[in-house]
Amino acid sequence: MNMIYLLIGCSILLALMFLLAFFWMIKSGQNDDTFTPAVRILFDDEIAEKEIQISDEDHA
Amino acid sequence: MTEKFYYDNKIVRNFAVATIVWGIIGMTVGLLAAMQLFKPELNMGSQYTTFGRIRPLHTNAVIFAFVGNAIFMGVYYSLQRLLKARMFSDMLSKIHFWGWQLIIVSAVITLPLGFTSSHEYAELEWPIDIAITVIWVVFGINMFGTIIKRREQHMYVAIWFYIATFVTVAVLHIVNSFQLPISLFKSYYLYAGVQDALVQWWYGHNAVAFFLTTPYLGMMYYFLPKMANRPVYSYKLSILHFWSLIFIYIWAGPHHLLYTSLPSWAQSLGVVFSIMLIAPSWGGMINGLLTLRGAWDKVREDATLKFMVVGLTAYGMATFEGPMLALKQINAIAHYTDWIVAHVHVGALGWNGFLTFGILYWLIPRIYRTPLYSKKLAAFHFWIGTLGIIFYAVPLYFAGFTQGLMWKQFTEDGMLKYPNFLETLLQIIPMYVLRAVGGAMYLIGVIVMTYNIIKTTRAGKLLANEPAEAQPLSKTYEAVGSDRKIHRILERKPMVFMVLSLIVILIGGMIEMMPTFTIKSNIPTISSVKPYSPLELQGRDLYIREGCVSCHSQMIRPFRSETERYGEYSKAGEFVYDHPFLWGSKRIGPDLAREGDKYSNAWHFNHLLDPQTMSPGSIMPPYEWLINQKLDTTTTIAKINAMRTLGVPYELGFEHKANSHLNNQAKEIAADLRKSNVHVQSDKEIIAIIAYLQRLGTDIKAK
Numbered sequence: 001m002n003m004i005y006l007l008i009g010c011s012i013l014l015a016l017m018f019l020l021a022f023f024w025m026i027k028s029g030q031n032d033d034t035f036t037p038a039v040r041i042l043f044d045d046e047i048a049e050k051e052i053q054i055s056d057e058d059h060a
Numbered sequence: 061m062t063e064k065f066y067y068d069n070k071i072v073r074n075f076a077v078a079t080i081v082w083g084i085i086g087m088t089v090g091l092l093a094a095m096q097l098f099k100p101e102l103n104m105g106s107q108y109t110t111f112g113r114i115r116p117l118h119t120n121a122v123i124f125a126f127v128g129n130a131i132f133m134g135v136y137y138s139l140q141r142l143l144k145a146r147m148f149s150d151m152l153s154k155i156h157f158w159g160w161q162l163i164i165v166s167a168v169i170t171l172p173l174g175f176t177s178s179h180e181y182a183e184l185e186w187p188i189d190i191a192i193t194v195i196w197v198v199f200g201i202n203m204f205g206t207i208i209k210r211r212e213q214h215m216y217v218a219i220w221f222y223i224a225t226f227v228t229v230a231v232l233h234i235v236n237s238f239q240l241p242i243s244l245f246k247s248y249y250l251y252a253g254v255q256d257a258l259v260q261w262w263y264g265h266n267a268v269a270f271f272l273t274t275p276y277l278g279m280m281y282y283f284l285p286k287m288a289n290r291p292v293y294s295y296k297l298s299i300l301h302f303w304s305l306i307f308i309y310i311w312a313g314p315h316h317l318l319y320t321s322l323p324s325w326a327q328s329l330g331v332v333f334s335i336m337l338i339a340p341s342w343g344g345m346i347n348g349l350l351t352l353r354g355a356w357d358k359v360r361e362d363a364t365l366k367f368m369v370v371g372l373t374a375y376g377m378a379t380f381e382g383p384m385l386a387l388k389q390i391n392a393i394a395h396y397t398d399w400i401v402a403h404v405h406v407g408a409l410g411w412n413g414f415l416t417f418g419i420l421y422w423l424i425p426r427i428y429r430t431p432l433y434s435k436k437l438a439a440f441h442f443w444i445g446t447l448g449i450i451f452y453a454v455p456l457y458f459a460g461f462t463q464g465l466m467w468k469q470f471t472e473d474g475m476l477k478y479p480n481f482l483e484t485l486l487q488i489i490p491m492y493v494l495r496a497v498g499g500a501m502y503l504i505g506v507i508v509m510t511y512n513i514i515k516t517t518r519a520g521k522l523l524a525n526e527p528a529e530a531q532p533l534s535k536t537y538e539a540v541g542s543d544r545k546i547h548r549i550l551e552r553k554p555m556v557f558m559v560l561s562l563i564v565i566l567i568g569g570m571i572e573m574m575p576t577f578t579i580k581s582n583i584p585t586i587s588s589v590k591p592y593s594p595l596e597l598q599g600r601d602l603y604i605r606e607g608c609v610s611c612h613s614q615m616i617r618p619f620r621s622e623t624e625r626y627g628e629y630s631k632a633g634e635f636v637y638d639h640p641f642l643w644g645s646k647r648i649g650p651d652l653a654r655e656g657d658k659y660s661n662a663w664h665f666n667h668l669l670d671p672q673t674m675s676p677g678s679i680m681p682p683y684e685w686l687i688n689q690k691l692d693t694t695t696t697i698a699k700i701n702a703m704r705t706l707g708v709p710y711e712l713g714f715e716h717k718a719n720s721h722l723n724n725q726a727k728e729i730a731a732d733l734r735k736s737n738v739h740v741q742s743d744k745e746i747i748a749i750i751a752y753l754q755r756l757g758t759d760i761k762a763k
Binding site for chain 1: 141142214215216217220223224227228231235251255256258259262282285286289290291292295296299303306307310311326
């Protein structure tokens with residue numbers, strides 16, 4: 001059953017990488033605001049829509 | 061000062077087209093395979109279209125071609141918008157797209173030809189494995205490159221799901237591809253028997269976790285709020301369930317090996333983590349469904365949202381059922397039956413399929429800047445798709461319970477009530493018919509969707525480069541407080557971080573592997589278990605080529621119902637020379653672990669020539685080509701050498717005697733067949749496969 005050492009090792013390494021990423025996430029303030037990110041993603045299209053109209057008019 | 065830039069919609073469109081095309085192909089192959097289960101003649105008499113070969117084609121096509129392309133479609137669309145940046149490199153996007161399609165085409169060619177490694181969902185041979193690794197790295201560079209040049213400081217939760225997908229799939233794929241090539245299209249796995257089984261299901265389960273689940277959760281977190289035009293129910297919950305999901309998932313694999321020869325503590329480990337998985341899985345489902353709070357009126361009218369709701373519900377059902385199936389008591393009945401097939405299809409058709417359709421209906425009109433051609437057709441697709449899932453899953457659940465219980469039924473005298481396996485199969489054939497009806501309904505829905513989407517694209521025009529603008533990230537970020545050191549390194553150099561972590565993984569992997577190469581395995585060895593003879597080895601590779609493992613297990617669980625039916629239960633020590641393991645995961649036919657010496661050579665010959673003559677009603681197709689085709693013995697030397705390298709104790713120099721040994725054994729079998737009035741030349745493939753079947757399980761059989 002030596003294989004299980006490799007698998008556990010890989011799994012733990014992955015977990016450690018995720019843990020590092022988790023610490024980074026916490027420390028870098030990624031989680032400080034848990035409200036705006038969810039709302040912000042809803043707004044990004046509107047500028048684009050205006051721009052398309054402008055670029056369409058330019059091409060017309 | 062804002063920067064102007066353009067989102068790349070063309071690459072999204074290309075992946076969308078590939079999703080639809082491969083989806084139809086993969087599901088059609090699936091339907092063909094399903095129909096062969098009640099009408100074996102539908103293999104059209106050809107070895108290339110027989111169940112054992114097209115079943116892996118179906119699974120690979122729907123997982124890696126349909127779902128794979130859908131993932132890339134969703135990621136390339138949402139990543140650019142979430143990060144406010146065009147993809148890192150148009151060239152890498154192109155290489156990624158065409159490379160992935162090329163890999164799929166090579167799978168479509170090689171799998172029907174019988175080039176398979178036999179590991180489920182990892183059947184592709186080693187050159188294709190390498191290509192997958194390269195293209196996956198291209199995808200990774202493209203994604204991390206985009207993350208580096210992002211204009212949005214905060215990384216939305218969907219991106220975390222994408223990163224976890226990339227990293228974990230890379231590791232899983234590499235570890236499960238450790239093979240020793242003996243030719244361009246044949247290789248042996250480094251590990252044997254129980255160890256190989258463990259690696260395979262560590263991979264297999266996490267392929268479900270990190271290919272079918274995490275990327276789709278990421279896509280759900282982007283597309284569902286956009287469709288409903290309201291923020292996700294709880295952003296906190298999304299982060300919480302993301303981290304718990306990825307930490308727990310990777311340990312659950314052994315639940316695929318309950319009651320097998322895998323050591324019991326490893327089985328228990330898998331069970332415990334599987335049960336724990338309910339929480340983070342349902343966290344995601346609940347978060348998705350509650351996002352629609354106050355928007356259920358939209359669901360009533362909008363087929364796109366209907367797809368998302370049913371998709372999420374299917375996810376919830378499958379992730380509740382999964383942990384339940386991981387309980388030993390339930391697994392004892394469900395394992396090897398159609399219950400498992402029903403379970404995965406609730407996930408695949410419901411969760412992956414319906415989310416993909418929902419996203420396609422939402423995304424195509426947007427990048428073509430025109431409304432969807434027909435909402436009615438979309439609604440029709442939704443209803444026929446939902447009915448299709450029900451018609452698929454319910455009969456198979458019924459078939460699973462029925463057969464699982466019939467296998468275990470004893471009479472009052474303590475004898476098996478259904479000692480003939482075939483009887484339990486004939487009982488569920490009508491269910492197989494209904495399942496194919498359900499699958500056909502689902503496929504019709506997809507074809508209607510294709511028509512609807514083609515009409516939509518005709519009406520509009522692809523906005524290949526969508527203009528957008530955003531403020532750049534300030535280059536000189538001032539770190540504050542405790543995040544000054546780690547933050548600066550990781551924040552400003554994610555690429556370096558990724559490379560470093562990969563190096564760490566590789567070093568760690570090597571260190572972990574060294575002992576396994578140098579120290580003797582502690583699997584209990586059984587002195588009477590001997591390596592396969594050259595003819596048996598060749599026969600075994602034919603067994604792999606034909607995909608026999610798709611329908612026949614080689615693992616007798618320690619239940620009286622199984623030992624009565626098949627013989628002594630399987631021991632870990634019996635499989636030490638099995639590169640790869642062939643335990644199987646489904647019994648469409650009976651277990652073959654103790655098949656050796658059960659029947660005469662002539663019985664096997666006649667049975668392979670036409671199974672119906674020996675077992676009337678059998679749904680096993682005839683394998684006439686094994687009788688016509690000559691066994692390729694040019695590979696024998698390479699195979700013996702490779703096996704020795706992997707630790708199988710063939711004497712030095714045996715490889716040169718191997719073919720004469722092979723010929724002698726073949727002649728013996730041919731002579732024995734002649735006694736029963738079966739005339740066949742000793743150099744045909746069927747002789748090798750009979751030799752292998754007659755060897756199975758005989759090493760420790762009480763004489």
